[in-house]
Amino acid sequence: MPRILRVAAAQMGPTQRKDSRPQTLARMIALLEQAAAQGAKLVVFPELAFTTFFPRWLLEGAELDTYFETELPGPATQPLFDRARELGVGFYVGYAEKTPEGKHFNSAVTVGPDGAILQKYRKVHLPGSVEPRPNARFQQLEKRYFEYGDLGFPAFYGPEGWGAPVLGMLVCNDRRWPEAWRVYGLQGLEMLLVGYNSAAYDPNGGETEDAGLRTFHSQLSAQSNAYMNAAWAVAVAKAGDEDGSGLIGGSCIVDPNGRIVAEAKTLADEVILADCDLDLCAQGKEKMFNFAQHRRPEMYGLITSRTGAEKPARKVG
């Protein structure tokens, strides 16, 4: 029996700092309903989807707390879970997690059609810095607000109704790190879900990468790592201008050949869909990327034994 999963990427336009939680959640429910009306069984939302991308500001205390979920679902997010269960669709959503012990993570969950959380993931590759940059209008303080994810890269099965795919989750910057994809690939990954908030330009005016190049980088990362692990990928942006800081769009659904099969055209709330034939992963996994036949881990030692780059010694003579 063919395993076709109709998946939706629910790209979100910008969310401003002043936007209320119910206002943003209503947009997400509208996207969910659009996707469900078109037959999607799994809807992928962005990273930190319930709020603006708050690590761009130096925040403290009570205001900072408002961006974190102490439970999921909780009072502010329950309506999304309820509506999804009514519609019989599952979803991936990124959120800021605060644990009962007071730890903070940049997390994502995948929720099944019955409303139950199938798996949680905590972002491993935190960009940015701990200390704010002096005199900068906008910061990137993920290393300040979050701890490094401590759950590894845990592949998991989607439900039978989705074709029981082997799924994996990443969050934003993780998608640029082939190590993360490969750890999933080594677990038989068939579809990778990733939400992101990626700057469209240096909001402090400092450098030369424009939005076109940054969107290219984002898609190149998803396309190549999908290909090199023979898996589908669904990469979903929060896009547009958030309080004067721009975010790229370019949400896309990528097949196991690395080809984009659906792509967002706007920087706004937008649903794109694709019918993903999970059995398309088999050719790559059995031939070109048959890991058991072709990988040579005894040659990869530096990947786990060294963190930073170290240049070779110069030859004398």
Add this chain to the structure above:
Amino acid sequence: MPRILRVAAAQMGPTQRKDSRPQTLARMIALLEQAAAQGAKLVVFPELAFTTFFPRWLLEGAELDTYFETELPGPATQPLFDRARELGVGFYVGYAEKTPEGKHFNSAVTVGPDGAILQKYRKVHLPGSVEPRPNARFQQLEKRYFEYGDLGFPAFYGPEGWGAPVLGMLVCNDRRWPEAWRVYGLQGLEMLLVGYNSAAYDPNGGETEDAGLRTFHSQLSAQSNAYMNAAWAVAVAKAGDEDGSGLIGGSCIVDPNGRIVAEAKTLADEVILADCDLDLCAQGKEKMFNFAQHRRPEMYGLITSRTGAEKPARKVG
């Protein structure tokens, strides 16, 4: 002082089984001279550049031996080394190596402008099989004819006259394996040289990937891994129809943003050039791909501890 290295990709058209060694070497010298006349300091030739891609046949004994170099330079290859030294250009070339101990490798060397070998590399990711496929017109017997490379991924410096770049070499299928690039990236890679012979279609008529998709895969691998390691890449094909078996072209020079800056247009002997600003690698290495700041090797254990893919355990319930 800016470090600009003018590099050439010397794509080669097909070499037939009946073509003589001097005939093929003359083509290579002509390509070298074209590149040198345009100011190239480093010329990159394909994998197994001195002969046809012989692993497509089941061969034995004396004929098989004719495809291997027992010394490099040797009598059949010395004129290329001599002409390069006269012109003051260096080169990368792929060749079949037979050691004094009788071991066989699919190797490459990079030669400096003085004619001395700067570094040797032996292909790690051998595709194909040991045993021939029954009743197939064409084989892929690299696992039969070669041993797995035993030199690791040894980064090395080019000479001062090239800007002293940190160089790395791969051979063909290696370029699809992000582990190989990352081991070089962890040594401060600034330019990766790789030659290839990649099938344009299944010569036995068995499958669906056409030449366009295969060329896309080849370029996607070079582009993404160059970007994710903030390095230049020079990927060079032997292309066209060799005795009824087609090879893709698509030779390209890729910048550290993953953009193709020069690309071959034919399936024939063709030189393409680019001025590669080695300092363009710095932005990626200092920011997005600052490995010391952002990599999390404690999460990558499966990459070295597991060879083949293993699916996760199914949850009960």
